[in-house]
Structures are given as C-alpha cells and as structure tokens.
Amino acid sequence: MSAVAQAPARAAAAATPRRDRRAALTLALPALIVLVFLYALPLARLLSLSLHDDAGFSLEAYGRILGDAYGRSLVWNSLRLGLITTAITLVFGYPAAFGLAMSRGALRSLFLASLFLPLAASVIAKAFAWTILLRSHGAVNDALLLLHITDKPIRMIFTQTSLIVGAANIFLPFMILPIYAVVAQIDPRLTEAAATLGAPPIMAFLRVVVPLSLPGVVAGVALVFSLSVSAYVVPTLLMGENYQTLASAIAKAFLLVRDPALGSAAGAILMAIGLLVVVVSNRLGRASGRSA
Amino acid sequence: MKGKTFRFFTIAVMMGATLFLLAPLAIIAAASFSPTPVFDLPVGGASLRWYAAVGSLDGFWPALSLSLQIALLSTALSLVLGTLAGIAIARGAMPGAQAFSAALASPLMMPGLVLGIALLQFFRAVGLGHVWTSLLLAHVVVTLPFVARTMIAALSRFDFTLLDAARTLGCSFPAALVRVMAPALAPAYLTAGLFAFLASMDNYPVSIFLTDARTKTLPIKMLQYIEESPDPSIAALSTLILLATLALLLLADRAVGLHRLAGLAE
Numbered sequence: 001m002s003a004v005a006q007a008p009a010r011a012a013a014a015a016t017p018r019r020d021r022r023a024a025l026t027l028a029l030p031a032l033i034v035l036v037f038l039y040a041l042p043l044a045r046l047l048s049l050s051l052h053d054d055a056g057f058s059l060e061a062y063g064r065i066l067g068d069a070y071g072r073s074l075v076w077n078s079l080r081l082g083l084i085t086t087a088i089t090l091v092f093g094y095p096a097a098f099g100l101a102m103s104r105g106a107l108r109s110l111f112l113a114s115l116f117l118p119l120a121a122s123v124i125a126k127a128f129a130w131t132i133l134l135r136s137h138g139a140v141n142d143a144l145l146l147l148h149i150t151d152k153p154i155r156m157i158f159t160q161t162s163l164i165v166g167a168a169n170i171f172l173p174f175m176i177l178p179i180y181a182v183v184a185q186i187d188p189r190l191t192e193a194a195a196t197l198g199a200p201p202i203m204a205f206l207r208v209v210v211p212l213s214l215p216g217v218v219a220g221v222a223l224v225f226s227l228s229v230s231a232y233v234v235p236t237l238l239m240g241e242n243y244q245t246l247a248s249a250i251a252k253a254f255l256l257v258r259d260p261a262l263g264s265a266a267g268a269i270l271m272a273i274g275l276l277v278v279v280v281s282n283r284l285g286r287a288s289g290r291s292a
Numbered sequence: 293m294k295g296k297t298f299r300f301f302t303i304a305v306m307m308g309a310t311l312f313l314l315a316p317l318a319i320i321a322a323a324s325f326s327p328t329p330v331f332d333l334p335v336g337g338a339s340l341r342w343y344a345a346v347g348s349l350d351g352f353w354p355a356l357s358l359s360l361q362i363a364l365l366s367t368a369l370s371l372v373l374g375t376l377a378g379i380a381i382a383r384g385a386m387p388g389a390q391a392f393s394a395a396l397a398s399p400l401m402m403p404g405l406v407l408g409i410a411l412l413q414f415f416r417a418v419g420l421g422h423v424w425t426s427l428l429l430a431h432v433v434v435t436l437p438f439v440a441r442t443m444i445a446a447l448s449r450f451d452f453t454l455l456d457a458a459r460t461l462g463c464s465f466p467a468a469l470v471r472v473m474a475p476a477l478a479p480a481y482l483t484a485g486l487f488a489f490l491a492s493m494d495n496y497p498v499s500i501f502l503t504d505a506r507t508k509t510l511p512i513k514m515l516q517y518i519e520e521s522p523d524p525s526i527a528a529l530s531t532l533i534l535l536a537t538l539a540l541l542l543l544a545d546r547a548v549g550l551h552r553l554a555g556l557a558e
Contacts, residue, residue: 020383020385021385021386021387023385024379024380024383024385024386025380025386025387027376027377027379027380028376028377028380028381028386028392030372030373030376030377031373031374031376031377031396031436031440032377032392034373034432034433034436035395035396035436038411038414038429038430038432038433039399039407039433041414042407042410042411042413042414043402043406043407043410045410045413045414045417046406046409046410046413049413092305092308092309093309095301095302095305095306096302096305096306096308096309097306098298098302098306099301099302099303099304099305099306099307100306102299102302102303103303103306107303110310111306111310113541114309114310114313114314115313116541117313117314117317117534117537117538117541118313118314118316118317119490120490120537120540120541121317121530121533121534121537122493122494122511122514122530122533123494123496124494124496124511124514124515124518124530125316125320125514125526125530125533125534126316126317126320128320128518128522128526128527128530129315129316129317129319129320129323129530130316132319132320132323132527133315133316133319169312169313169315169316172309172312172313173313176306176309201295201298205298222401223400223401226401226403229403230403230404230405230406230497232404232405232496232497233496233497233515236515237515237518247403247405247497250405250406250409251405251500254409254412254501255500255501260409260413263409264409264413267403267405267406267409267410270403270405270406271402271403271406274401274402274403274406277401278398278401282394
C-alpha cells in the first residue's frame with residue numbers, strides 16, 4: 001500500500017477511541033493466534049528447513065530439484081497441469097458463467113446444482129469415476145465401439161488426456177462460480193446505454209461487459225491455477241506413476257523415502273508459486289476493479 | 293453477435309458444462325448397483341449387495357466417526373473464531389483490518405500438501421504426537437478461510453446500530469444478540485458452516501501427513517480402498533456420501549437459496 005493510501009486510514013485509526021481498538025484486537029486475537037501458530041510459523045519453519053542440511057545453511061535440496069532433468073520435470077509437470085487446466089476451464093467456464101447468469105427458473109436450479117453437487121462430492125470419488133469411464137472397457141470406449149467410431153478400445157486411462165479431462169472436470173466449478181458472481185451483478189442497462197450511444201452489440205460486449213467481468217476472471221484463474229498446480233489426488237489416480245509432479249514428490253519424500261529436506265524444498269517451491277499467485281491476482285484484481 | 297444468439301450460445305455452453313460435471317457422479321451412482329464385482333453398468337439387473345458391503349469395509353466405521361468428529365468440531369471452532377474476527381474487522385476499529393482479512397482467506401490458496409508437511413514438521417518440533425488433536429488443529433486452519441470470508445462479508449453488511457436500537461427498546465445485550473443478530477446472520481452461518489464442514493470431510497492432502505496406521509480419516513481410507521481392492525462398494529460408499537451432501541444442499545437451498553449460496557461462496 002502506498003503512503004498516500006495509508007494516510008487517511010491512519011487518521012481514521014487515530015480517531016477511533018483506543019478502547020474500541022483494544023476491544024477489536026481482543027475479538028480478533030483467537031483467529032490471530034491460529035494464523036500465527038498454526039499457519040505462518042509452520043510455513044516459515046518449512047521454508048527454513050528447506051534451506052538447511054545437517055551442517056547448516058544449504059541450498060542443496062533446491063539444487064537437487066532445479067539442478068537435474070528429473071527435478072525440473074517435476075516443476076514443469078506441475079506448471080503444465082496448472083496452465084492447461086486453467087486455460088481449458090477458462091475457455092469453457094467464461095461463456096458458461098454468462099449462460100448461468102442469463103438462465104432462469106428450473107434451468108438455473110439445474111445449473112447451480114451441477115456446480116454445487118460435484119463441488120461437494122469427494123475429489124477421490126470423482127477421480128475414481130473417471131478411471132471407470134475411461135478404462136479400456138469403460139463407458140466411453142463401449143460407446144465408441146458401439147457407434148463403430150473405432151474397432152478396438154482406445155487407451156485413455158493413464159494418458160495425459162485423461163489427466164486433463166479429470167482435472168478440468170474437478171476444477172471447472174471454481175472457474176464458473178467466481179465469474180458468475182461478478183457477471184450476475186453487471187447492470188444490463190450498461191449494455192443498453194452502449195447500444196443507445198450507437199455501439200454495435202459485439203462492441204458493447206467487448207468494451208463494456210468484458211472489462212467489468214475481469215475481476216471474476218482474475219479470481220477464477222487464480223483459484224483454478226493454485227488448486228490444479230498442486231493437485232495430488234487427480235494425477236495419482238488418473239496417471240499413477242507416469243506423471244510425477246511437485247505434489248507427488250512431496251508426498252513421496254515424506255511418506256515413503258523419508259527425505260524431509262527434499263520434500264520441504266519441493267513444498268517451498270509450491271508455496272512460492274502459491275504466494276506468487278496470491279500477490280499477482282491481488283494486484284490484477286485491484287487493477288481490473290479500478291479500470292472497470 | 294445479437295443478444296438472442298449470445299444467450300442461446302452461452303446457455304448451451306453451460307448446459308454442456310452441466311452434463312460434463314454431472315457425468316462422473318452419474319457413473320458412480322450407476323456402478324454402485326453393479327451386479328458383479330467389476331464395474332459393469334447394471335444393464336442386466338441391479339443389485340444392492342455393494343451397499344450392504346460398505347459397512348463391512350475394513351476400518352470403515354472408525355474412519356467415518358473420526359472424520360465426522362473432526363469436521364464438526366473444526367467447523368464449530370472456525371465459526372466462533374471467524375465470527376469474532378469478522379466483528380473486529382467489520383466494526384472498523386481494528387488496525388490493519390484489510391491485511392488481516394486477506395491473511396484469514398489465504399490458506400485457501402495454499403497447496404494442501406504444503407500446509408500438511410509444514411504442520412507435520414511443526415507438530416513434531418513442539419512434541420505434539422497425538423493424532424486426533426493434530427488433525428483437529430490442522431482442520432481449523434483448513435476450515436477457517438471458508439468461514440472467515442463469508443462471515444466478514446455478512447458482518448460488513450450487518451447494521452450494528454440495530455443492536456443499540458434493541459437495547460434502547462429494553463432488550464438485554466445477550467437477548468439482542470440472539471433475537472436481532474442471529475436471525476440476520478443465519479444464512480451466512482449456514483453457508484459458512486456447510487462449506488467448512490464439506491472442506492474438512494473431503495480433506496486428503498493435509499490429513500495424510502497427520503494420520504498414522506491405526507487412525508485414518510474417511511478420504512484416506514477411500515483412496516486406500518481404491519488402490520488396494522477396487523470393487524463397487526467404493527461406488528456405493530461414494531453414492532451414499534453424495535446423497536448425504538445432496539440432502540444438506542437441499543436443506544441449504546430451502547433455508548437460503550442456492551443462488552445466494554453461490555454469491556456468498558465467492
């Protein structure tokens with residue numbers, strides 16, 4: 001925050017009676033304690049552990065991840081999963097959010113249920129359902145055989161396509177809902193005003209509606225990217241050992257091979273990606289909110 | 293693009309998304325009625341045997357009970373913490389209120405596995421080896437952002453002078469809280485509680501590092517069943533969880549309306 005922006009806030013704080021401020025801090029204290037002791041401190045410790053080996057300060061764990069081809073493939077696989085999933089859910093989720101905002105009555109109830117029900121269902125159950133659907137004798141292949149589109153089952157499970165389909169399926173609601181929350185609040189009179197002023201519909205959409213929807217897009221993209229870049233259950237069930245990510249490396253380092261330094265370093269890299277998303281999306285969110 | 297074409301196009305895309313989103317749920321439900329131990333769709337005849345088999349899955353009842361305990365308690369704790377913090381932020385007297393509310397929401401963006409290993413190492417360092425307690429503490433961190441976001445938004449809209457008005461009219465302070473504040477905040481509590489509870493019930497990436505061989509939560513048990521011996525009883529179990537969730541959502545829809553849930557959720 002800039003000094004200029006802080007000045008009025010400080011003036012307001014000074015104007016508030018000290019008693020009120022103390023009461024507010026007392027109310028906030030329990031949550032503050034949880035945040036400091038169960039969140040900030042453990043994460044700070046994780047970071048410091050990743051920078052130490054038995055002898056003291058060391059970047060060795062990071063070197064092991066970023067220094068060799070396998071380690072770099074972990075980072076790249078995580079990023080690629082995040083990027084592709086985000087792109088696909090945005091392409092379909094953006095128009096879908098408008099469809100949701102424009103639907104009424106029973107149709108809207110159906111749409112909302114289709115977003116909430118999977119959101120509330122276990123990720124494990126959904127990923128498992130895709131393994132059933134995409135098996136070589138699963139429903140999708142049976143349908144293709146029946147329609148004579150193919151004459152022998154296509155290998156779908158444990159391929160990157162199955163991973164992307166599963167990830168897009170699980171994270172799509174996280175893209176649609178934030179965009180919908182913003183789009184539903186756009187005043188329809190704005191596009192009418194643009195039309196009255198002579199703007200062709202496509203122009204009114206691109207110049208009025210799209211900029212207004214950007215805060216929702218930023219929120220959706222940030223949420224889907226941060227969830228999918230660190231997804232663990234989806235790649236594990238749909239790709240198995242064939243697709244190693246930072247997330248699977250963390251799990252392996254702590255649960256199988258007992259290499260906490262390596263796991264911490266992988267964790268710290270994921271954490272850095274997560275923090276970057278938070279910072280960038282906050283910036284972009286504020287910028288898009290201002291321009292709109 | 294004319295308005296009508298646009299409307300038709302976007303609703304068609306949403307319709308496609310609906311089918312895509314519901315497909316895995318439909319498959320799970322269908323497979324749970326499979327008459328054979330493989331995941332045949334029940335074309336020949338349906339069978340309920342896998343529902344009967346759920347109860348005898350190894351370690352199912354303790355896992356369900358543990359998950360419910362942790363989810364209910366962590367949600368309750370988060371609701372208390374989130375409400376208090378929400379009041380502090382909404383009343384505007386709190387220094388650094390904006391940073392605080394951003395911090396409260398931030399565990400939502402933190403990868404679950406990262407939080408899991410961070411808490412694992414932290415609990416080890418302070419000597420907390422009790423699985424149940426460490427799970428509960430961890431799940432408070434998992435559920436708090438869901439609650440904080442909704443409660444801060446709801447409390448910012450709540451007119452606190454109503455409480456003063458109620459007291460002027462002869463209400464005691466606790467009575468004012470119960471009769472004025474509670475009804476106004478009920479939808480927010482329901483939304484926050486629902487999302488927090490579901491987030492805790494479904495959490496895998498944090499819990500996996502804090503459980504041991506004997507004490508496991510339901511999602512961890514489920515992944516284990518799938519990896520060790522996938523049979524349709526997993527599908528039956530998933531369907532039962534889905535039905536329970538559906539019942540919760542219907543209740544929430546009755547009480548607040550799903551579209552408000554959608555607005556409040558974000």
